[in-house]
Amino acid sequence: MCDSKNVDSKNVVDLLKALEKAIETQNMTVQKECHDNLSRLYEGIGNFEEAYNHFKAYDALSHQLSTEKENDEVKRIRIRFDEETKRNEAEIDKLRNVELKNKTMELKKTLKNLALIGQIGQKLTSSTDMDEIFDILRNSIYALMTVDVFGLALYKADEEKIIYRYFEEKGRPMPLLEIDIHDRMSLASYCVIEKKDLYIQSFDDEFQLYLPKHDYFSIGDNHDETTLCIIYCRLIAEEGCIGLITMQSYKPYEYTANDFEVIKALASYVAIAISNAQKKNIILEKAKQLEYLSYNDSLTGVYNRRYFNETVARFQERNCINLGLIIGDMNHLKHINDNFGHVTGDHYLVEVASILRLCSATDLVFRIGGDEFAIIIENANIKMMKSIMDSIRLECDRFRFDHVPLSVALGYDIKISENTAFEDVFANAESNMYEEKNRYHK
Numbered sequence: 001m002c003d004s005k006n007v008d009s010k011n012v013v014d015l016l017k018a019l020e021k022a023i024e025t026q027n028m029t030v031q032k033e034c035h036d037n038l039s040r041l042y043e044g045i046g047n048f049e050e051a052y053n054h055f056k057a058y059d060a061l062s063h064q065l066s067t068e069k070e071n072d073e074v075k076r077i078r079i080r081f082d083e084e085t086k087r088n089e090a091e092i093d094k095l096r097n098v099e100l101k102n103k104t105m106e107l108k109k110t111l112k113n114l115a116l117i118g119q120i121g122q123k124l125t126s127s128t129d130m131d132e133i134f135d136i137l138r139n140s141i142y143a144l145m146t147v148d149v150f151g152l153a154l155y156k157a158d159e160e161k162i163i164y165r166y167f168e169e170k171g172r173p174m175p176l177l178e179i180d181i182h183d184r185m186s187l188a189s190y191c192v193i194e195k196k197d198l199y200i201q202s203f204d205d206e207f208q209l210y211l212p213k214h215d216y217f218s219i220g221d222n223h224d225e226t227t228l229c230i231i232y233c234r235l236i237a238e239e240g241c242i243g244l245i246t247m248q249s250y251k252p253y254e255y256t257a258n259d260f261e262v263i264k265a266l267a268s269y270v271a272i273a274i275s276n277a278q279k280k281n282i283i284l285e286k287a288k289q290l291e292y293l294s295y296n297d298s299l300t301g302v303y304n305r306r307y308f309n310e311t312v313a314r315f316q317e318r319n320c321i322n323l324g325l326i327i328g329d330m331n332h333l334k335h336i337n338d339n340f341g342h343v344t345g346d347h348y349l350v351e352v353a354s355i356l357r358l359c360s361a362t363d364l365v366f367r368i369g370g371d372e373f374a375i376i377i378e379n380a381n382i383k384m385m386k387s388i389m390d391s392i393r394l395e396c397d398r399f400r401f402d403h404v405p406l407s408v409a410l411g412y413d414i415k416i417s418e419n420t421a422f423e424d425v426f427a428n429a430e431s432n433m434y435e436e437k438n439r440y441h442k
Contacts, residue, residue, distance in 0.1 A: 009045070011037075011041055012038065012041050012042070012045075015034050015037055015038050015041070016034075016038070018030065018034050019031060019034035019035070019038070022034060028061055028064065028065055029065065031057075031061055032058055032061040032062055032065060035054045035055070035057040035058035035061065036054075036055075036058045038050070038051075038054040039051045039052075039054040039055040039058055039290070042054060043290065043293070046298070048290060048293035048294040048298070049294045049306060051290050051293070051294070052287070052290040052291055052293070052294040055286060055287060055290050056287065059283050059287060062279075062283065066276065066279070070125055070272055070276065073268075073272060074121065074122070074125060074269075074272070077118075077121065077265070077268050077269070078118055080265075081117065081118060081265065084261075116140075116143075116144070117262060117265050117266055117269070120136065120137075120140045120266065120269065121266070121268075121269030123136050124136050124137065124269045124270060124272070124273040125269055125272050125273050125276070127273060127277070128273075128276050128277045128280040129277065130165065130274070130277050133270070133273045133274060133277060134152055134165070134166045137152065137245070137266075137270055138150065138166070138168075140266070141245075141247055141263075141266075144259075144262065145247070145254075145255065145259055146249060146254060147247045147248070147249065148169065148170060148225075148227060148248060148249050148250050149168075149169045149170075149227050149246070149247070149248040149249075150167075150168055150169075150245075150246070150247050150248075151164050151166060151167040151168070151244075151245070151246050152164070152165055152166045152167075152243065152244075152245050152270075153165065153167075153177075153179075153188060153243050153244045153245075153246075154242065154243040154274070155181075155192055155241050155242055155243050155244070157240070157241075160180065160181040160182065161178050161179065161180060161181060162178070162179040162181060162186070162188050162189065162192065162243075162244070163176070163177075163178050163179075164176045164177040164178075164179075165243075181193065184211065185211065187200075187210060187211070187230065187232055187246075188232060188244055188246070190210050190211070191232045191234055191244060192234065192241055192244070195234075195241070196234075197231075197232060197233045197234055197260075197264060197267075198210065198230065198231065198232040199230075199231055199255070199257065199260040200228075200229065200230040200231075201229055201252060201253050201255075202228055202229065202252035202253060203226075203227065203228045203229075203230060203252075204228065204252075205252075225250045226250070227248035227249060227250055228249065228250060228251060228252040228254075229248065229249040229251060229252050229253060229254040229255050230246070230248045230249075231246060231247050231248070231255055231259070231260055231263055232244055232245075232246045233245050233246075233263050233264050233266075233267035234267065235267055235270055235271035235274060236267075236268075236271050237271045237272070237274070237275035238275065239275070242271060242274060242275060242278070243271075243274060245263070245266075245267055245270060247263065294306065295307040297353075297366075297367040299346055299349060299350065299367075300349055300350050300352075300353035300354075300367050301350075301353065302353045302356070302357065302365040302366055302367050302373070303363075303364070303365065303366040303367070304366065304367060304368075305366065305367070305368045305369070307366065308366040308368050308374055311364065311366075311376060312376075312422055315376070315422065316422055319418050320378070320415070321415055321416060321417060321418055322378070322379050322380055322381070322414065322415070322416060323376065323377070323378060323380065323414065323415040323422075323425070324375075324376070324377035324378075324380025324381075324384070324385050324412060324413075324414045324415075325374065325375070325376055325377070325412060325413055325414070325415075325422075325425050325426060325429045326360070326374065326375040326377070326385065326388065326389060326410060326411070326412045326429065327372070327373070327374055327410070327411050327412070327426070327429040327430045327432075327433045328352070328356065328372070328373040328374070328375070328392070328408045328409065328410050328433065329371055329372050329373075329408065329409045329433055329434075329437060330348065330349065330352050330371040330372075330373075330407070330408050330409075331407045331408065331409060331437065331440060332348075332404050332405075332407070333345055333348065333349070333370070333371040335404065336348055336403060336404060339403075340403050344403065347401075348401065348406060349367075349371065351399060351406060352373065352396075352406070352408055353365065353367065353373065355392055355395045355396060355399070355408075356373055356375055356392060356408075358395065359388055359391035359392045359395055360375045360377065360388050360392075362375065362376070362377060362378075364376040364377075364378075373408075375388070380414050381414070382414070385412045385414065386412075389410045389412065392408060392410060393407075393408075393410070396408055407440065409433050409434070409436045409437035409440055410432075410433055410436060411428075411429045411430060411431065411432025411433030411434070411435065411436060412429050412432060413425045413426075413428035413429040413432065
């Protein structure tokens, strides 16, 4: 049976070749996919530094490609708006010599609103913060039309729920709602399931078209009045429906068909903005995770050898003195792994790391090898270092495992002169640790 790590290593080599070719041909899509797969493979084999580096490259390319795609989508929407504007202008010209003043005014209003949508859309798509997106959307909606109930909901397909992220009535924030997608009393559920946007001019006259009976699940909180003119627009992104926006009025026929078209146009921009915000949040969380793993030991949670080296380098640049170093090496780890399994050995290592953090009262605790740890102490002196090591030994003695005692061989040294190299401090601390380990095993 082929070893999975060997297979992963071969895949890494193949992907690096593919990445090199993609860079030569300036194919950013393939570059992005290569960085994504390399990040996953390096993460799988435990090389979190390379995983993080490739993920950062993937993030940068994703942002660049997303921006280009977003610009194309915005351009497409603007072209659609321009075409709609030209049609409206042509119809206005036809109506100028006809006694249809109200229709002319309505078309002029729509034309003005469509022009505003482009400006609003630019603001929306330039933000990846959900609160800011909602504020822009809310202010824009209220400027365009009269609204009694307004809400923005996100659709969680994996949970089959519609969750109102923002919801208000008469300008007052209301308790947020969660609606089951299969709830037949909800117009929001109807929109998602039927894949339709809704424009209801008079709910009392039209409810039977959408709901099985007049037992409508209202999202408002006004017991004296119910909403009668209702618009629901889905937010459609690459991944499908990601949410809805709704505006509702207590008055029937408050919104026109042109208002509905304006809101649908606005929903296109909202969908782009929210999709970008969600993707950015996912990327940020993944980046944080990989950055953490690139500096921290995945088993014990303390810092790793890479961060130890970087920390030492920073102290050396500052030429610090009175810098203490404790080196610890857990006893019996090979015996524990061989006789009781690596899972048990891992439990011992986790407990050692916890004790080192507790007793040293610093976060500068590092796992620098399989069973080897290091602690850096600032403003150290001999009494302090010995006290910390005594505390570590005492805590190890107190802890009881079912198999063998928990113990750590310890050694220390202090950099007391600017002329002393930290490599010498490390060597002295490690030598003192080995002396204690030899005494322990005699």
